[in-house]
Structures are given as structure tokens and as C-alpha cells.
Amino acid sequence: MNKNLPETNTSEEVDLGQLFTLIGSLFTKLFNFIGSIFTKLFYLFVALVFFIKKNILILIGAGVIGLGFGIFKEKTKTxxxxxxxxxxxxxxxxxxxxxxxxxxxxxxxxxxxxxxxxxxxxxxxxxxxxxxxxxxxxxxxxxxxxxxxxxxxxxxxxxxxxxxxxxxxxxxxxxxxxxxxxxxxxxxxxxxxxxxxxxxxxxxxxxxFKNEQKKDLDELKYQEEVIMESLRESDSLQKVYHKVLEKLNENPNSQTSILIDNTGDKNSTKEYELFSDDIKLRRELVRIKREKDEINKIVEVIxxxxxxxxxxxxxxxxxxxxxYKSFYSVLLLMLTFLVLIGLRFLKYLDQFKEKI
Known part of the structure; x- marks a missing residue:
């Protein structure tokens, strides 16, 4: 068994060496691929620069003609x-x-x-x-x-x-x-x-849209009426509590008290609870009024x-x-550039005629 151990370690070392070699090869290919892309982009850029340099007079002429046409359009256009x-x-x-x-x-x-x-x-x-x-x-x-x-x-x-x-x-x-x-x-x-x-x-x-507006306004109007009715009922209840409090003040020894949730807090009366509810209802009325104003017009001019x-x-x-001057100058310059590129491409294709 001891004789087999060195053979196993050697096999593992060979496998790891092959793995690292494979990984290194992959990274080398990846970097070479990326480098080739940048190289081709650089060659393309250089070719473009030389192409523009060769046709610079034509491109400048196109820009000047476009500028002149833009001035003419500005003078003559309604x-x-x-x-x-x-x-x-x-x-x-x-x-x-x-x-x-x-x-x-x-x-x-x-x-x-x-x-x-x-x-x-x-x-x-x-x-x-x-x-x-x-x-x-x-x-x-x-x-x-x-x-x-x-x-x-x-x-x-x-x-x-x-x-x-x-x-x-x-x-x-x-x-x-x-x-x-x-x-x-x-x-x-x-x-x-x-x-x-x-x-x-x-x-x-x-x-x-008229029907949608009518339905919304009718709904808000109904909500407003319900709230107004609740406020009237609340007002009536508050008057009743006022009368009860007046009677209590006339007879301090009375065992009657008006409390909220039976907490025993004599300062927190049902009258105060109704007053708080009134505030909420009136805020709701303000919200409804605001919403009615917002949908009063289907389309509103700001x-x-x-x-x-x-x-x-x-x-x-x-x-x-x-x-107009910049527009026609740039437009004619771009069209001229595309035409020149197209002609150059056709000339490049002519080189393959004899091989086909």
C-alpha cells in the first residue's frame, strides 16, 4: 500500500497541471480576442481618418452648400x-x-x-x-x-x-x-x-367623458348630502348634551355622568367626541369640494x-x-459622407469580381 501512495500523488499533480494549463490557455485566447477587437477598431478609426482627409474638400463643399441653402430657405420661407x-x-x-x-x-x-x-x-x-x-x-x-x-x-x-x-x-x-x-x-x-x-x-x-363626469359628480353630490345629514344629526345630539349638562350643573349632587367608553374620565364627554367627528366630516366636505372642482372640467388649461x-x-x-442653416448644413454633410462611403464600399466589392 505504501508503494501505491507516490503514484496517486503524481497522478493528482498531473491533473492539476493540465487544469492550470487549460485555464491559462483560455485566458490567453480571451485576451487575444479582446486585443484583436481593439486592434480592428483602431484600424477602422485610422481608415476613417484617412478617408475624411482624402475627401475633406468635398465634405467642406457639401457643408457650405447646405449652409447657403439654409440661408436661402430662411429668406424665402413663409x-x-x-x-x-x-x-x-x-x-x-x-x-x-x-x-x-x-x-x-x-x-x-x-x-x-x-x-x-x-x-x-x-x-x-x-x-x-x-x-x-x-x-x-x-x-x-x-x-x-x-x-x-x-x-x-x-x-x-x-x-x-x-x-x-x-x-x-x-x-x-x-x-x-x-x-x-x-x-x-x-x-x-x-x-x-x-x-x-x-x-x-x-x-x-x-x-x-360626459357620462363619466356626470357619474362622478353625482357620486360626490350624494356623499356631500350624506355628510350634511350627519352634521345636522350631530348638531341635534350636541344640543341634547348641552341640556343634560345644564341640568347637571343645576343639580351637582346628581349621580348622572356622561362618559366615553366608561373610562371614568369626566373631562372626556360625548359632546367632545361628537365635536371631533364633526371636524372629520367637515374635512371630508372640503375634500369633496376640492374633488368636484378638479373634475368640473374634463380638460383644464393650466x-x-x-x-x-x-x-x-x-x-x-x-x-x-x-x-435652418445648421439643419441643412449638417444634413447635406451627412448625406455626402454616406454617398462617399457607399462608393468606396462598391469599389471594394469590385475587387472580388474576378474571383467569383
Whole structure:
């Protein structure tokens, strides 16, 4: 048995040596792979630099032409004025409002100014001046996070753990959020003043929202009536306790006492308990009054620029608003770069023609 022990140790040492060799080989391959990626990225960067250097005059020329075209557009384009209003949706009107604005935009694209003038209660000439309507949430990500926290409190805890913030945003439309910014662009400065009330009127005229508002107001009115009746009964009871206390004061030797929960505390009377309940009920009345005021309007205007629109001299590119000069300069520069890259790629493919 003693003769076999050295053989076992030698076998274990060989196995460990092979294992360490295998691990070292894997790490070497991994580092070589990562190094090859960085090397290729560096070569790509160098090739891109030389490509730009070779075509620098063409790219500069494209940028200058784009700049000149942007200046020309600024001088010749009919000025467009944008006005906006921040609204609060007291009901889930977001989708209906979004579709309504898209309908107006479709009428503008189809040049159906007659239908647009009738829908917005403006003249045909004013309808011809309309450019587009836009709706977007005014909430930033931090404010949306607060909405998400409130949403989690309202749903089942198991489901709340499944829905994270990113999933919540992916499954929410921008128009679902309570506060929205409506933008009206036109070639006339003061059209928002005429158009905004009509947009809200068209939304509030939808029968579904009218019925929902009526049901809510009726429910709050019923709650108010019940509370008022409770207050009247409480007032009557307090008067009874007043009379009892007056009789007790007239006859100090009386064995009668008015106590709460039989605690023996003569300073804590039923009258005080009723008074505390009255305070709670009156607070509830204040809450109901506040809620009635909030749903008194289906869509509520928070703020608006109703006097004159702001001159718009910008276009959107990759979610950035750029002036006409910058927009067309960058756009033409990018298009020229892509065309040059495309031609270079086709030239590279020509090298394989003979091999095919």
C-alpha cells in the first residue's frame, strides 16, 4: 500500500497541471480576442481618418452648400409661428386628443380646409394658415418616476415586482400622462387663442367623458348630502348634551355622568367626541369640494401663450432642434459622407469580381 501512495500523488499533480494549463490557455485566447477587437477598431478609426482627409474638400463643399441653402430657405420661407398650451387631463382623454390632433393634421395634408374650418370654428382663410398640431408630455423622467411609484401602489404587489420602470415606460403612451403640452403652428401669430377652446370643446363633447363626469359628480353630490345629514344629526345630539349638562350643573349632587367608553374620565364627554367627528366630516366636505372642482372640467388649461406665437426658425434632426442653416448644413454633410462611403464600399466589392 505504501508503494501505491507516490503514484496517486503524481497522478493528482498531473491533473492539476493540465487544469492550470487549460485555464491559462483560455485566458490567453480571451485576451487575444479582446486585443484583436481593439486592434480592428483602431484600424477602422485610422481608415476613417484617412478617408475624411482624402475627401475633406468635398465634405467642406457639401457643408457650405447646405449652409447657403439654409440661408436661402430662411429668406424665402413663409414664417411659421408656434404657440403652446399646457393642459391637465382630468379624465383619460389622451388617446382621443391625440387622434383628434392627427385628424386635423391629415386635413391640413389633404388641403381640406373647409372641413378644418368647420371643425375648429375658424374661417377658411385662417384654416389655410394652419401648419400642424402637436401633443407631448411635459413630464421629465424624474416626474414619470413619481407616476410609476404611484402606479405600483395601486396594483397587486406580485405584479408590481414584475413591472420595473423601463417596462412601465415601454407599455405607456406619452399621451397617457396627465399633463400635456399642445403646440399649434401656423403662419398667423394669434390662432391659438381661437383654436384651443375649440379643441377642448370637441374633446369635452364626447359622450363617454360626459357620462363619466356626470357619474362622478353625482357620486360626490350624494356623499356631500350624506355628510350634511350627519352634521345636522350631530348638531341635534350636541344640543341634547348641552341640556343634560345644564341640568347637571343645576343639580351637582346628581349621580348622572356622561362618559366615553366608561373610562371614568369626566373631562372626556360625548359632546367632545361628537365635536371631533364633526371636524372629520367637515374635512371630508372640503375634500369633496376640492374633488368636484378638479373634475368640473374634463380638460383644464393650466397655462397658454394665447396672444402671439413665437417665430419658428428650426427643424428637428435626431430629436434636436436646429436652425435652418445648421439643419441643412449638417444634413447635406451627412448625406455626402454616406454617398462617399457607399462608393468606396462598391469599389471594394469590385475587387472580388474576378474571383467569383
Amino acid at each position: 414664417p411659421v409661428y408656434s404657440s403652446n398650451a399646457v393642459i391637465k387631463q382630468n379624465y383619460d382623454t389622451g388617446e382621443s386628443l391625440f387622434n383628434l390632433l392627427n385628424y386635423y393634421n391629415d386635413l391640413i395634408m389633404d388641403k381640406d380646409f373647409q372641413s378644418l374650418s368647420e371643425a375648429l370654428n375658424i374661417t377658411i382663410e385662417e384654416a389655410r394658415n394652419m401648419v400642424f398640431f402637436k401633443m407631448e408630455s411635459v413630464l421629465n423622467n424624474n416626474q414619470k418616476l413619481k407616476v410609476y411609484d404611484e402606479f405600483k401602489k395601486e396594483i397587486d404587489s406580485t405584479l408590481a415586482d414584475y413591472i420595473d420602470f423601463e417596462r412601465f415606460l415601454d407599455n405607456s403612451y406619452d399621451y397617457d400622462f396627465e399633463y400635456q403640452r399642445l403646440t399649434v403652428s401656423s403662419t398667423q401669430k394669434n390662432l391659438l387663442k381661437k383654436v384651443l377652446p375649440e379643441i377642448i370643446k370637441n374633446i369635452e363633447s364626447i359622450e363617454f 397655462s397658454s401663450q394665447q396672444d402671439e406665437g413665437i417665430l419658428t426658425n428650426s427643424k428637428e434632426l435626431f430629436k434636436y432642434n436646429l436652425g
